[in-house]
Amino acid sequence: MNLTELKAALERQGLPSRRYSLSGGSPNGGFGLDHEGDTWTVYYSERGQRCYIIESYDTEDAACRRLWDLATGGRRLPGGTD
8 A cells, every 4th residue: 555545545434634644744633654764654643743653664555554544443445455
């Protein structure tokens, strides 16, 4: 899974974009994903500030799947891939 696929899947689930950021932003009470160098970081943000890093990954796929799990409460990925 890549960022484009993740964004489309989250939109299909009806998750408001204000509840997540896929570009390093700081949503209010939501999850974010940031890419710097070879590291993909998934974090939680509240009141416009990163509160804590959940985990860092070496691949875009792993980070996107983790953000999907967190943002959707563990729903299966569309298309049956997980």
